[in-house]
Amino acid sequence: MNPIAPTHPASAPDATEATDATDAASRQHRPGTTHEVTNQAPPLADYNLFSTDAALGEALARAGAQWHRDALARHGAKLGEAEVQALADLANRHAPELHTHSARGERIDAIEFHPAWHALLALLRAEGLHALPFSEPRPGAMAARCAGYFLHAQLESGSLCPLTMTFASIPVLQREAALFETLRDKLYTREHDPRDVPLAHKRSMMIGMGMTEKQGGSDVRSNRTEARPAGAQSGRGARYLLTGHKWFFSAPQCDAHLVLARTTEHDGLSCFFVPRFLPDGTKNAVNVQRLKEKLGNRSNASSEVEFFDAEGVMIGDEGRGVPTIIEMANFTRLDCVIGSAALMRAALVQAIHHARHRSAFGRPLAQQPLMQNVLADLALESEAATVLFMRLAHAFEQSAQAAQPGEESAEALEARAWRRIVTPAAKFWVCKRTLAFTGEAMEVWGGNGYVEEGPMARFYREAPVNSIWEGSGNVMCLDVLRALEREADAAQALFLAWRREAADHLVLTAALDRLAALLNGAPGSREASARRIAQQIVLIAQAMLLRAGPPEVADAFIATRLDEHAADCDRVFGTLPARFDHAALIERALPADYLVR
Template sequence: MATSTHTVTNQAPPLVGYDVYTADRALTEAVERHLPEELRDEARRELSSLGTTAGSAQAQQWGVLANENPPRLRTHDRYGNRIDEVEFHPAWHRLLGHAVTNGLTGAWNRPGGHVRRAAGFLVWTQTEAGHGCPLSMTHAAVPALRTDPELAAEWEPRLTSRVYEGEDPLPPAGKSGVLFGMGMTEKQGGSDVRANTTAAVPLAEAGTYALTGHKWFCSAPMSDGFLVLAQAPGGLTCFLVPRVLADGGRNVFRIQRLKDKLGNRSNASAEVEFDGTWARRVGEEGRGVRTIIGMVAATRLDCVLGSAALMRQAVAQAVHHSAYRSAFGGVLIEKPLMRNVLADLALESEAATTLALRLAAAYDDGSERERAFLRIAVPVAKYWVTKRCTPVAAEALECLGGNGYVEESGMPRLLREAPLNSIWEGSGNVQALDVLRALGREPGAMDAFLREVGAARGADHRLDGAVKDLLTELADLEGVEARARRLVERMALVLQGSLLVRWAPPAVADAFCASRLGGDWGAAFGTLPGTLDLGSVVERARPVD
């Protein structure tokens, strides 16, 4: 019963009923910048339509329901037959289905496809990040399968299809659209996949094998197919494991349990047992890592995009709340200290978005120079952007005060999700070591990176000084492994600084260089120099006027 004392005042209205795409100025400007003029109108219409749905009350409720009703494992049917099926809430299927029908698994054969898909992924996964996992792996499976033209011809049209058929266990040939998962990690090796012990024994039919072993993490186990690594006679090899065989029989794909995770709860991650499981070889025996590296690079970019999406949603919520909430005699957004915090958060979000879309544009370009740039810029970005996501989510939550700590605000879900992308597809140390590997073995990669950074030479003295310091550090690589994280952090910051100096509004670029590159930046958010135009930075990040 309502009482006379229960009058609700001074609360921000829900951030709902808005276009997530057009409200994100950094994102819309990046899409316009990286797409040819003839593609911009169509992309704008598509992304605005997706953004309007993402900002709707209905889609936001789908995200809440998918998170509150996690997947359930059914190992057997009522008669005792092994079925190994994962059941999802209808809201999950609505989210995933809408993503597929909007082309978020089909970037490879479309003009400007990677930029358009990256922007859509960043927009749509703000509804609920968990379903981004199968989207990412389905998208990323294409470059691995292209090492075998026959397999690519069979599977790629279904992987890039805009038809969503759920997880119905049907033969691949009977489906217009399919989803892919992956299973590389084993309990004894983790990121060290060369320590895998799953064995692959050749069968009579050329290119087919029987796999026996255990996968400690298998993402999206309801998928139609999986790329896995196993030890063949010739060494570690990549394989395609279909969930259902061509004759309609179920492959041996025994789901032992679903992981109980910190976040990402709407998505299923499983432990899987292979026991004579039928598989098709992808690429050559002994070349498993090289075969699957294209998939790894694509999913690492999606980790950057996923973190950028989480940051953008966290910042949007914080700025929106502060624009309506009053305390100590005024609206929070007008308070100098809160404005400093919000501006600092907005800088981190814009830098992440700008870098992520630049990487997507490099995929669309496809030139030798851009491929070399991606070789080093992807692990650099994956290391830094995903690392920054958790403190951004935590600080944004704090902007809402006690309201932000309550589940109904949605902020705890963002905070629990934030660490995932830093771990998935290689944690921080793995990314840093990968950058060192590129420095040592692929001089063209570093040359492409420095050319990109050098495009802003002379535009900001703080950026020029940071680049000079980086070159000094790169000239002395003795004992570099122990300081690899610091080196990669510097590389990420000068790359982001270069991009923002060239493309962001002066207030944003000035604030970024003054704090991240100029040395006047504290360990916590909200320590930007007071002489900066912070009001313009915050207003740019505001999702709704």
């Protein structure tokens, strides 16, 4: 007899009740069943990055690139797939590894990447984002390429580095007819060839750049790497031997790099095309010392190298290396703006998605007025960055088609000002704003945003890099001042156009007056105020561009960024006046049916 069994039969439960009670007790004490998982936002996947972005679609139309809409929609859907999004996480969790020597002791300097890295590069090349405006020129091609780049940058940032350098090298290399003839097909192809073999055996190629040395940083004119002729010939097109180092050598696995070095015949710096392998198939004497351990951009390999009589071909005129490679940097700076705008967009979409699926204090976060204010303010900042980079892309295309200086129309002068003046200002301001933006978006996620399982921590770690690479904030702002002086006619054409457009708007007119006052200050005062000048140029530019879209977007942006009585650009996000329709701004940024588009 069971000593603990009930003594009265009527008090015993039936078999079903006894089983339920036993199961409940078992569940109560079984490991892993202490609670039910509820009120957690599902992963954001299977949505279309392009068709859900109204601002990008409208800007594409204004740039005359509607012909590329179907390709972008297809690309946007692909990037939204869960399997593709997983590639970004894998490529960043498994960082590249350097193998300096083979098992036999040969110097190989091979970089081993996770397969996800090559899958990402294959996606980029398949869309032509490395060469589209050059390989398939037509009206709107630059804007089409930049829109596609923007979509991919929302997925993963590190894979963009070798692609953007390859893209930026093409207009420089096109000026070297004989050399470019040997490279064209491998630069233009949409196939990614991951093999680390001599170029003659590859189907495609990538190009990197090497400027920075230990002693100089942004001051590349202090570079000390030396180049001496390898034979009797010297100057443009001749072979040289380079000895020296580079402190930041981006993507050392690239098939060639554009490098600055000082020749013995000329005190200035010259630019050299330095291949990874020599014509006989042996490795060029570019030794990778180590890979950088970086805060973010972990999927991409950044290195320190030394040249031991490494062979290179001079491109451009001797002593004109800085202007030669600066042309390349102008394109990479544009891509920095796009990359930062993309981080904003990616973080914004994740924040809105989370807020729509997470409840607190009895209702979804997205329905709470203060959270709506934060999300709407972020949406404004993101749309302003989007329309800005798309206008810059159009200006790059216009500049490429412009007449010779002195024969340009007012429209061509304005395009030159957008490219030469607004681009470095945008590189400063948009990249700088992305740091605060990604931090705010991470906060929407709360503690979940701070852990590495989700994408927000990666976005946050990526945010600083575009402010630093290709010229830090101060370098960009000083470049804006130089451009204003050297391109005075272009600056005047742009500012006059803005005056005409703002004639009916008191706040914009006052903002232009404040900019003029800053520019008319003493030279020392202008340099000290260079950041304020760059900031004001960008905010005015963004306001002008937003006026081509919905009035409620432009009105909210101008009132909070340019009205001297209300604007404070160092303010935190989420301080929009209550009179603006916050919910409508969020809906424009990401429509409620985004998961089925």
